[in-house]
Amino acid sequence: MSKAIIQLKEALRQEQQIYQGVLELADQKTLMVVRNKVKELEKLTLKEQQFIREISRFEQIRQSLLGHFAKEKELAEVPQNLSALLSFLPENEVEEIESLRQQLVVTIQEISEKNRLNETLINQSLDFIQVNLEALTQLETGNPYGEKADAKNKQTRQIFDAKY
Known part of the structure; x- marks a missing residue:
């Protein structure tokens, strides 16, 4: 088995763990939105940004490992993604990498669905x-005397005092 493929499998497993963490954060964000916990929501968003940086790092690692695999196998072109890589692998490795890829796809879909729900909840709020x-x-509370009433009788309501 290729060293690059062994490392790729491990990177995919670690990437899956990171995406699981993002999914858990998305679930927590839903609770915070429903409970109107803005400060906690901000903290979760910061954690999510850390996960996103990690995901980006693993994407770079994956691309690098695909390049190493291409060098090892003396391929003319570097496979651009996992699906393209599968055509160069023996059947036993194809199954394992395809399984890891499918797990990632499912987790990413779940994250996407949860994020759409969170977006809907936030928009409703x-x-x-x-x-x-x-x-x-409201600029006017209404004029009980009709439109011809003196402007002095019109009342305005303001929630904020502009003096401060």
């Missing part, structure tokens, strides 16, 4: 806030 702000900051 923002819409709710917007409706409440509009209700609280």
Whole structure:
């Protein structure tokens, strides 16, 4: 078995663990959005950014290992992705790498679905806030005397004091 393939399998396993961590964070973010815990949501977002940096690093490692494999096998071109790599491998290695690839695909799909849910929840929260702000900051409360009433009788409501 090729040294590059052994390292690639290990990198894929580690990358899967990182994506699992991202998925767990996405689940936690859903809870924080529902519970309106903004500070905790910010902390989770920072952790997520760390995971994203790790994922980027593993993408670079994977590309490097594909290059090493191409050198080892004296291929004219470096396989661009795992699917392209499979055509150069024996059947027993194909099955294991395909299984690892499929696990990654499933986890990434789950993350994507969870992120769409979180986005929907956040947008609903923002819409709710917007409706409440509009209700609280109406420019006019209405004029009980009709349109011809003196401008002095018009009342305005403000939630914020502009002096501060």
